[in-house]
Amino acid sequence: MTVRQIIKMGNPLLRKVADEFTPEEIKSAETKILLEDMWDSLAAVGGIGLAAPQIGISKQLTVIKLSEESDRYPDMEDTEAFVIFNPKITVLDETEQGFWEGCLSVPGLRGFVERPRSIRVDYLDENAESMYIEIEDFLATVFQHELDHLIGKLYVDRMKDITTLMFEDEMIFEELEEEVLD
Numbered sequence: 592m593t594v595r596q597i598i599k600m601g602n603p604l605l606r607k608v609a610d611e612f613t614p615e616e617i618k619s620a621e622t623k624i625l626l627e628d629m630w631d632s633l634a635a636v637g638g639i640g641l642a643a644p645q646i647g648i649s650k651q652l653t654v655i656k657l658s659e660e661s662d663r664y665p666d667m668e669d670t671e672a673f674v675i676f677n678p679k680i681t682v683l684d685e686t687e688q689g690f691w692e693g694c695l696s697v698p699g700l701r702g703f704v705e706r707p708r709s710i711r712v713d714y715l716d717e718n719a720e721s722m723y724i725e726i727e728d729f730l731a732t733v734f735q736h737e738l739d740h741l742i743g744k745l746y747v748d749r750m751k752d753i754t755t756l757m758f759e760d761e762m763i764f765e766e767l768e769e770e771v772l773d
């Protein structure tokens with residue numbers, strides 16, 4: 592088990608467009624180790640998604656798993672463990688929905704972000720097979736947040752009202768109707 596250090600906003604690597612994997616790279620032993628490290632690193636901080644650039648690897652890979660056992664997200668339902676290489680997003684429903692987003696690379700802060708409520712993601716799985724998924728609501732926002740990391744974007748870039756950028760310890764979560772993500 593290897594927990595890798597998560598880099599923070601300000602590191603130029605978070606602002607790069609990440610490189611795609613070849614199918615051979617996806618199936619390599621090196622990538623299998625990288626994937627294990629990503630799951631270990633995510634578990635160590637109790638997060639729900641992690642993109643490879645956040646551990647200093649500028650490649651198009653993200654892992655996502657929502658867990659209903661999370662104390663921070665009491666209404667969240669379990670999902671499968673998604674391993675997403677080389678994703679492409681298509682918006683299915685442009686209607687915007689907002690959540691209070693946080694990010695392991697922007698620790699301590701939350702901001703209100705509105706994004707399309709339903710998307711399709713075409714990607715390669717860990718066997719380099721072509722897959723797609725159609726998702727909506729909270730999971731659609733989680734995917735858009737993580738996939739933004741692969742094109743050098745952070746949630747703060749997507750905020751329309753910067754006055755909603757807040758330190759977590761100043762926020763009164765009970766007064767917020769929207770769910771919180773990080």
Ligand code: ZN
Pocket residue numbers: 693694695696736737740
């Ligand atoms: Zn993030």
